[in-house]
Amino acid sequence: MRIWxxxxxxxxxxxxxxxxxxxxxxxxxxINNTYGLLHSHCxxxxxxxxxxxLIYNVNxxxxxxxxxxxxxxxxxxxxxxxxxxxxLGFNIEDSYELKNEFEKQAKExxxxxxxxxxNLDIYGxxxxxxxxxxxxGRSIEFISGWKVYPEGLLNCNTPMGDK
Numbered sequence: 299m300r301i302w303x304x305x306x307x308x309x310x311x312x313x314x315x316x317x318x319x320x321x322x323x324x325x326x327x328x329i330n331n332t333y334g335l336l337h338s339h340c341x342x343x344x345x346x347x348x349x350x351x352l353i354y355n356v357n358x359x360x361x362x363x364x365x366x367x368x369x370x371x372x373x374x375x376x377x378x379x380x381x382x383x384x385x386l387g388f389n390i391e392d393s394y395e396l397k398n399e400f401e402k403q404a405k406e407x408x409x410x411x412x413x414x415x416x417n418l419d420i421y422g423x424x425x426x427x428x429x430x431x432x433x434x435g436r437s438i439e440f441i442s443g444w445k446v447y448p449e450g451l452l453n454c455n456t457p458m459g460d461k
Contacts, residue, residue: 311419314420314423320423358400358454360453369393370390396431400429422446424444428441428442440457
């Protein structure tokens with residue numbers, strides 16, 4: 299059984315994490331730090347959360363516009379991201395399918411702790427989640443960027459990060 303935690307606190311960075319879920323082995327800060335989770339004099343605490351709570355609460359949202367107005371948009375055609383999707387046979391008409399696949403894989407991988415912590419700021423914790431896409435006998439893994447919000451909400455910042 300995986301152990302998950304919600305963090306609570308009251309400085310700006312800690313408040314942004316209040317009520318967020320993280321795998322205990324892959325969470326912001328250093329749980330072995332004698333001064334607290336994120337910084338000295340931190341008042342945060344960890345509360346265990348059941349797997350059933352996660353299954354019920356975790357919700358991933360990848361706005362359709364991340365594909366229709368970014369990946370497949372003419373104004374961003376020179377960044378090379380559309381070329382990769384088109385190489386697999388995707389086009390703007392596949393945006394809804396891609397949105398659903400990104401949300402499905404992100405939820406599954408997040409719930410298994412398969413994410414990489416990125417920067418933490420006053421707006422919250424950013425994470426990267428690998429997304430594997432298959433089409434026409436070809437596949438490619440994208441590193442997608444997400445923001446973790448309280449009560450299990452993950453919002454896609456970008457379906458395909460630069461790094």
